[in-house]
Amino acid sequence: xxxxxxxxLSFVLLLFLPANAQIEGAGSSVFHFMGLxxxxxxxxLGGENVSIADGDVSMAYMNPALLTSETDxxxxxxxxxxxxxxxxxxxxxxxxxGDNYFSASIHYLDYGKMDYTDEWGQITGGTFTxxxxxxxxxxxxxxxxxxxxxxxxxxxxxxxxxxxxxALGADVGGHFQxxxxxxxxxxALRNIGWQLKGFYEEDWGQHTExxxxxxxxxxxxxxxxxxxxxSVTMHNxxxxxxxxxxxxxxxxxxxxxxTIWALDIVPKSEKFYLTVSYNHRRQAEMAIKEVCSMALVKxxxxxxxxxxxxxxxxxxxxxxxxxxxxxYKSFYxxxxxxxxVFTI
Numbered sequence: 001x002x003x004x005x006x007x008x009l010s011f012v013l014l015l016f017l018p019a020n021a022q023i024e025g026a027g028s029s030v031f032h033f034m035g036l037x038x039x040x041x042x043x044x045l046g047g048e049n050v051s052i053a054d055g056d057v058s059m060a061y062m063n064p065a066l067l068t069s070e071t072d073x074x075x076x077x078x079x080x081x082x083x084x085x086x087x088x089x090x091x092x093x094x095x096x097x098g099d100n101y102f103s104a105s106i107h108y109l110d111y112g113k114m115d116y117t118d119e120w121g122q123i124t125g126g127t128f129t130x131x132x133x134x135x136x137x138x139x140x141x142x143x144x145x146x147x148x149x150x151x152x153x154x155x156x157x158x159x160x161x162x163x164x165x166x167a168l169g170a171d172v173g174g175h176f177q178x179x180x181x182x183x184x185x186x187x188a189l190r191n192i193g194w195q196l197k198g199f200y201e202e203d204w205g206q207h208t209e210x211x212x213x214x215x216x217x218x219x220x221x222x223x224x225x226x227x228x229x230x231s232v233t234m235h236n237x238x239x240x241x242x243x244x245x246x247x248x249x250x251x252x253x254x255x256x257x258x259t260i261w262a263l264d265i266v267p268k269s270e271k272f273y274l275t276v277s278y279n280h281r282r283q284a285e286m287a288i289k290e291v292c293s294m295a296l297v298k299x300x301x302x303x304x305x306x307x308x309x310x311x312x313x314x315x316x317x318x319x320x321x322x323x324x325x326x327x328y329k330s331f332y333x334x335x336x337x338x339x340x341v342f343t344i
Contacts, residue, residue: 030209031156031167033109033132034191038062038090039078046260046277048235050186051218053148053175057094060103060138062216063173063188064150067094067101067140085112092136099142101150108133128161138171148175156211163200169193169211182222190214213238222266229264244285257281 037043039058050063055070058078071094079089092105111130115123133156140150152171158164173188195208218233235258236242242257243249249257262277 030165030195030211031132031134031158031169031191032212033088034107034134034156034169035212035214036088036109038092038105038107039076040080041273041275043080044273044275044277045231045262045264046233046279047282048216048260049218049220049231049233049262050173050188050216051175051184051220051231051233052229052264053177053184053186057092057103057105058090060094060140060150060152061090061092061105061107061136062190063175063186063218064138064152064171065140065148065173065175065186065188067103067138067150068148069096069101069142071101071103072096086110087112101140101142103136103138105136105138106133107136130160131158133157134169145179146177149173150175158199160199164197165195165199166197167193167195167211180224182224184220186216186218188216190216222264227266227268229266231260231262231264233260233262234258235260242281253280253284257284 035047037045037047038061039056041056042049042058042062045052048062049059050066052059053066053068055068055074057067057071057074057076059066060071074092074094076092077090078092079087081087087110088108090105090107092103094101094103096102109132113127113129116126116128117123134154136152136154138150138152140148142148150173154169154171156167156169158166170192171188171190172192173186175184175186177184191211191213193211195206195211198207198209200207214235215237216233216235217237218231220229220231222229237258240254241249242254257280260277260279262275265274
């Protein structure tokens with residue numbers, strides 16, 4: 001009994017003490033690709049979930065304590081094609097030794113080829129590539145029939161053209177479930193750490209930033225006599241303001257930006273899942289309200305895209321006294337509909 005209490009105390013200390021400097025010094029951060037869901041199922045759950053432990057090894061990406069006895073010898077491969085040639089992929093494998101659960105995974109994001117441009121957005125010729133990659137080594141331990149703790153160590157690499165960066169991060173988490181597994185609750189602190197090598201140097205040395213810290217709490221309830229499971233996940237609890245730019249947001253709107261709701265239809269065979277979710281923060285950030293001051297427009301003469309600040313079209317030389325605005329709102333709305341249908 002004393003040993004279990006020491007495990008729990010150590011877990012609490014690991015969860016809150018190392019991240020204190022990140023919370024107090026919150027500002028800019030890097031490697032935001034780690035917030036992307038690692039699998040199609042996590043995507044369908046709204047992008048984040050720290051409470052469902054049912055043998056899916058990809059759930060340990062959000063909470064290392066979600067490794068279970070059922071993730072033993074499980075291999076999972078995922079691939080997603082995003083907008084503008086961006087590709088995301090992951091590979092995960094779990095292995096157990098008694099009550100000790102392990103997994104290793106690799107996650108990468110390839111932004112595709114991009115054009116060199118000047119400060120006005122004019123294409124100057126040539127292309128370059130940008131890539132992010134993260135490797136996860138996860139360990140979880142069962143502490144009795146209802147409680148489990150876990151931790152992840154993850155080196156992170158980025159290459160943007162000839163600029164490179166390296167960071168070392170960690171995740172810690174805990175999970176509780178009732179004996180019948182109908183109610184589950186998870187707590188996780190993700191992305192504890194910082195850059196060890198920045199993208200560039202300043203007069204005093206390397207310019208380094210913190211990782212995007214994320215404190216999450218989630219609960220899931222599965223009905224005993226119906227194949228339904230309800231989940232709610234609260235994310236980014238270490239900070240209140242989640243608005244991406246300076247705007248007035250009502251307190252209840254900001255509260256819902258911290259919350260993700262999900263509904264699973266889970267048959268008894270558990271071979272098939274149908275999930276519907278709502279992420280209010282994602283919905284608010286995808287609602288484009290205005291076009292930025294330097295945007296892409298379409299040349300009426302040749303129909304190609306150029307910067308709105310350009311004096312002439314760099315493709316055909318036509319003066320930009322008149323041009324056609326690109327309807328970004330309709331573009332992203334249609335892409336979101338395709339993305340939503342594909343996720344379902």
